[in-house]
Amino acid sequence: MRSAAAAFGWEFHARHRWGMIGVVVYMIVLGAVKLVVIARGIPIYLDSGESFAFVVMVPLTATATYFLAAFTFGLDGDLAARQSMYPLRRLTLPVTTNALTGWPMVYGSAAMIVLWLVLRTFGIWPAGVEVPWIWPALLAVSLLAWTQALTWMPYPLPGLRIIALVIWLGTIDMIALLGLHFKAGEWLMIGILAPQIPLAYIVARFAVSRARQGEMPNWRHPFASLAQVGHVSSGRRFRSPAAAQAWFEWRRHGRALPAWVAILLPYEMVLFWAAGDSKSLVFTILIAILITPPFVATFAAAAVSTSSSNAGDSSGTTAFVATRPLTDAELVAAKLKMAIRSTLVAWVVVLVSVPIALEWSGASTLVIDGWDRVRDFMGISRAVVLSLLILIACIAATWTQLVQSLYIGLTGRASLIKATVFLAIGFFVLFGPFFEWIADSGRLGEVWSALPLIFSALVAAKMIAVVWIGQRLFQRRLVSDIALFTGAAAWSLTVLSLYGVLEWVLDAPHIPRYLIMLVAILLIPLARLSAAPIALASNRHR
Amino acid sequence: MTQTAPVIEIANLTRRFDSRTALEAVTLSIPRGSVYGLVGANGAGKTTLIRHVLGLLRAQSGSVRVFGLDPVADPVGVLSRIGYLSEENDLPGWMRVEELIRYSRAFHPAWDDDYAEELRKSFALEPGAKVKTLSKGQKARVGILIALAYRPDLLVLDEPSSGLDPIVRRDILGAIIRTIAHEGRTVLFSSHLLEEVEQVADHVTMINKGRIVLSAPLAEIREAHRVDGHVPSLDEIFIARVGMSAAAAES
Numbered sequence: 001m002r003s004a005a006a007a008f009g010w011e012f013h014a015r016h017r018w019g020m021i022g023v024v025v026y027m028i029v030l031g032a033v034k035l036v037v038i039a040r041g042i043p044i045y046l047d048s049g050e051s052f053a054f055v056v057m058v059p060l061t062a063t064a065t066y067f068l069a070a071f072t073f074g075l076d077g078d079l080a081a082r083q084s085m086y087p088l089r090r091l092t093l094p095v096t097t098n099a100l101t102g103w104p105m106v107y108g109s110a111a112m113i114v115l116w117l118v119l120r121t122f123g124i125w126p127a128g129v130e131v132p133w134i135w136p137a138l139l140a141v142s143l144l145a146w147t148q149a150l151t152w153m154p155y156p157l158p159g160l161r162i163i164a165l166v167i168w169l170g171t172i173d174m175i176a177l178l179g180l181h182f183k184a185g186e187w188l189m190i191g192i193l194a195p196q197i198p199l200a201y202i203v204a205r206f207a208v209s210r211a212r213q214g215e216m217p218n219w220r221h222p223f224a225s226l227a228q229v230g231h232v233s234s235g236r237r238f239r240s241p242a243a244a245q246a247w248f249e250w251r252r253h254g255r256a257l258p259a260w261v262a263i264l265l266p267y268e269m270v271l272f273w274a275a276g277d278s279k280s281l282v283f284t285i286l287i288a289i290l291i292t293p294p295f296v297a298t299f300a301a302a303a304v305s306t307s308s309s310n311a312g313d314s315s316g317t318t319a320f321v322a323t324r325p326l327t328d329a330e331l332v333a334a335k336l337k338m339a340i341r342s343t344l345v346a347w348v349v350v351l352v353s354v355p356i357a358l359e360w361s362g363a364s365t366l367v368i369d370g371w372d373r374v375r376d377f378m379g380i381s382r383a384v385v386l387s388l389l390i391l392i393a394c395i396a397a398t399w400t401q402l403v404q405s406l407y408i409g410l411t412g413r414a415s416l417i418k419a420t421v422f423l424a425i426g427f428f429v430l431f432g433p434f435f436e437w438i439a440d441s442g443r444l445g446e447v448w449s450a451l452p453l454i455f456s457a458l459v460a461a462k463m464i465a466v467v468w469i470g471q472r473l474f475q476r477r478l479v480s481d482i483a484l485f486t487g488a489a490a491w492s493l494t495v496l497s498l499y500g501v502l503e504w505v506l507d508a509p510h511i512p513r514y515l516i517m518l519v520a521i522l523l524i525p526l527a528r529l530s531a532a533p534i535a536l537a538s539n540r541h542r
Numbered sequence: 543m544t545q546t547a548p549v550i551e552i553a554n555l556t557r558r559f560d561s562r563t564a565l566e567a568v569t570l571s572i573p574r575g576s577v578y579g580l581v582g583a584n585g586a587g588k589t590t591l592i593r594h595v596l597g598l599l600r601a602q603s604g605s606v607r608v609f610g611l612d613p614v615a616d617p618v619g620v621l622s623r624i625g626y627l628s629e630e631n632d633l634p635g636w637m638r639v640e641e642l643i644r645y646s647r648a649f650h651p652a653w654d655d656d657y658a659e660e661l662r663k664s665f666a667l668e669p670g671a672k673v674k675t676l677s678k679g680q681k682a683r684v685g686i687l688i689a690l691a692y693r694p695d696l697l698v699l700d701e702p703s704s705g706l707d708p709i710v711r712r713d714i715l716g717a718i719i720r721t722i723a724h725e726g727r728t729v730l731f732s733s734h735l736l737e738e739v740e741q742v743a744d745h746v747t748m749i750n751k752g753r754i755v756l757s758a759p760l761a762e763i764r765e766a767h768r769v770d771g772h773v774p775s776l777d778e779i780f781i782a783r784v785g786m787s788a789a790a791a792e793s
Contacts (some may be wrong), residue, residue: 035774237647244648318632322598325622327651477615541600541614 004095007102016070022422023063029120032195034122060119062425065117068144071108072151079151082218086152091212095137100212101152101205105145109197112140135189139176142193143169145200153207156217166263172196242330249338257300257402258345261293265353268292279366286367289354290394293346297401300342301386302409317412317539328537329479332406336529337401347395386505400525408530412539455518465527469534478533487530495520547610549696550595554604554729557590557752560721566591566752567604572730572745577718579743579760580732581780587752588732589629591701591735595730596626609695622650624688625721627714629701631681639667639684643691658691665713675695679710686717699731703738711738718742736776746776749751750784 013020068074071088090100116137150164210216238244268289275281324331342413358364374381408420438447447454470488473479479487499520503513549726550572559566565587572578572584580588592600595621615621619621633642639662647653662669665683667676673684684704688698697718703711715738719751721727733739740760747757756763756779767779774782 018545236644238644241649248645249635252634319593319596319626319628319630320634321631323596323621323624323626325618325620327618340737398662540617 004093004099005103005106008099009107012070012104012107019066019070023066023115024062026059026287030118030122030497054475058383059425060115063115064112064140067108068147070105070146070315071111073104074147074151079162079165082155082158082160082216084152084154084207084216085161086208086211091208097138097205097209097212101201101208105148105201105204106147108144109141113137114302114464116140132186135179135186135193136176138190138193138197139172142196142200142467143172145197145204146172149200149207152204152211154210155215156219162263170267195438226264236418240442241324241326242334245324245326245331245334246337246341249334250341253300253335254345257293257297257342257398258349260296261346262349264296265289269353269357269361272357272363273362275361280368282363282366282368284353289350290390292400293343293350294394294397296346297343297398301402301405310525315538322540327478328533328540329483331540332375332410332532332536335532336403339399343395343402346398382505382507385501389501389505403532404525404528407535410532410535410539452515452518453477454510455515455522459518459521462527464499464524469530472534473530476534476537478537491524491526495524498524547574548572549565549609550730551607551610552591552594552604555591555594555601555606556603557583557594557599560604564752565594567624568749568752568754569604569758570747570754572655572728574728575726576745577743578731579731579739579746580730580749581734581736581739581776582732582749583734583784586749588749590752591749592698592730592732595698596621601701623695625692625694627682627685627689627697627699627702629704631678631685632675633685634679635672636667637673639671639673640669641677642649642673643669643686644686646688646691651694657693658687661690666707677707678749682706682710683713686714690717693727694721695727697727697729697731699729699733701732701734703733703735711735715742736780740776748780748783755783 073085079085084102093100116477120131120136130208146168147165150161150168153161153163153164155164175192176189178184179192215299268285271285275285321331326334355364357366371383371387374386377383378386405420408417411417438444470484473484474481495517499517502516502520506516548571551693552568552570555565555568555570555616556563559659563766568587568591570591582588590734594601595608595613596639597608597617600614608620609623611619637645643658643662647655647658665680665687667680667684667687671680673681676684686702687700695775699714702714704715718729718731721729728741731739731743743760746756746760746763748755758766760776763776764773767774767782
């Protein structure tokens with residue numbers, strides 16, 4: 001390796017080899033589908049929004065996000081920290097600051113441009129749609145360049161980097177959306193976006209230069225007294241070791257979900273003002289708001305599921321955590337409690353802010369009107385219970401999203417975690433087209449008829465897993481007999497309660513009762529949660 | 543467990559990581575009230591042995607008993623009586639010193655607030671300082687504080703002095719001395735800085751490539767290696783022993 005450029009390139013290749021191979025394989029498949037299948041004139045109907053999203057947009061957006069993380073070195077650093085995320089080791093390399101700044105930008109930009117060209121060439125179905133060639137590529141490059149600049153910059157306050165990223169990248173996105181909305185010409189968009197790239201380079205170079213000189217502004221002193229508000233004095237004792245561990249988990253992982261929900265909500269709620277008198281739009285926004293916490297929880301779960309106390313260490317367990325004099329079940333219980341608290345705080349944010357936004361924007365009249373219709377149709381008691389059921393389901397889904405992958409994450413086996421992520425992505429990518437194929441081929445009726453059989457098979461699989469897990473919990477003494485019995489009783493009671501409520505609310509004689517019971521059994525989590533102590537034990541005592 | 547029973551009892555412990563043998567038929571008995579030095583080159587198996595004592599590794603063959611208990615089956619019973627300081631010093635960087643003290647205190651009913659405060663002051667640790675802002679030496683001191691403040695029955699130190707300046711190393715040795723000042727308490731510490739081991743250990747076990755090559759009271763080892771009235775240092779004995787072991791392995 002004779003040059004800094006080659007060394008940088010080699011390091012990116014070595015570090016992200018498998019990720020890049022995955023991306024290239026996907027691009028080849030996408031290309032093959034378009035070049036071979038479509039060129040032969042075999043019709044492929046991928047013109048619905050869902051299919052296009054699942055086959056093209058979701059994988060390519062995930063790839064773009066991966067590129068952003070890889071080429072900013074964001075996979076290593078702490079986004080909320082004050083110090084630059086540019087790796088310290090690289091800052092000491094005997095190369096110029098221009099090279100340190102420029103080469104990651106060049107490689108990242110090249111990757112983004114290739115990604116866009118592949119999407120433009122192979123991902124647009126049908127091919128006749130007018131999609132510009134140049135400015136979307138410039139948009140992708142400028143987003144990457146600004147992300148690099150803003151992540152490499154040292155900040156005077158913790159968390160400021162996240163705010164800067166959200167505001168600035170949101171502004172660039174807004175420009176693009178406005179361009180699309182007003183059908184701006186290609187040259188106008190190029191004129192707006194092209195200067196972003198050298199500007200971002202100048203800012204990034206300044207950031208790397210400051211990081212290299214160890215300069216980091218500090219505005220924390222004026223905020224020090226504020227930080228002490230709510231700071232628990234060392235004199236106050238925890239009630240128990242379990243309470244101390246729950247506090248540890250809350251401080252480590254619990255605040256991310258409410259914080260992200262609080263950041264995203266204003267962007268969604270501002271749409272109430274844009275919705276005007278459109279009832280359907282208001283309800284669409286409400287649905288989007290309701291699914292925001294479970295959606296964000298899916299990502300927050302990645303951090304919750306780690307057994308380590310260090311953010312960067314995604315697998316394995318640190319000796320500090322592993323040597324806490326707590327049982328494996330108590331360590332897992334602390335995570336579950338933290339997830340409950342995190343979920344409740346996130347939902348308090350939603351439940352307080354949404355009515356205010358509805359009232360303030362005037363959209364509340366549309367919501368009240370909609371509610372009146374539901375009440376008239378179902379009756380007041382059923383409408384109230386159904387609404388509460390939906391709310392509880394959303395809250396429960398948020399909590400479930402946070403904790404359902406514990407049984408994978410706590411194993412600390414990086415290969416297992418990655419394989420599960422790929423399987424999940426694969427499932428979601430295939431599910432949309434598969435469902436659409438069923439709908440298009442007129443087989444929905446057959447699937448509906450087969451639902452009892454499908455649900456029965458799923459329940460049988462769940463029960464087999466539960467028995468297997470229960471045996472291991474008992475044999476390894478990971479959970480006490482009383483806890484096992486109490487857990488089973490609580491689960492049974494919850495399932496029966498849900499069954500009763502569903503049976504009463506649905507009030508549909510054509511839906512068999514056993515089907516409702518099967519649904520209730522499948523909805524209440526058991527197997528994966530119960531497996532979490534086994535996963536942690538295998539990691540903690542290797 | 544009786545007062546005379548060993549604190550740590552390891553029998554025929556073997557551990558393999560894939561094809562590499564980290565520990566080979568290790569048998570060890572650490573009596574109550576002793577200062578036990580575990581010495582060996584980097585990668586000899588010291589940390590692997592300590593991780594078995596803490597229950598962080600499950601014995602593949604053989605057995606490990608600490609206070610008569612299996613540390614894997616009963617982590618609470620074992621870990622609540624152990625003070626542990628690791629070479630990695632992986633204390634959570636986001637905690638303030640006072641938060642770490644408050645958090646650690648919750649796990650140990652015998653936590654001595656006065657003693658903790660005395661240690662904090664003598665180590666000059668700011669209560670409001672975040673752990674991640676501390677120097678390596680200060681982090682080691684915080685680690686000593688939370689390992690000592692509940693006066694554990696067993697203090698386990700894994701390469702505690704590695705990369706630290708002489709003043710912090712003195713504090714660590716002081717911690718060992720403080721611990722043994724309390725009757726019946728036991729110290730197991732691993733190090734490749736043999737002069738430190740010589741200063742405080744009363745029993746030394748040398749480990750090389752996962753095998754115990756020598757295990758005896760320090761005074762006995764010195765006496766056994768005396769040549770023409772010259773008592774060799776532990777460094778010299780170690781080099782001689784490990785050299786012999788390597789030669790035996792080759793032959």
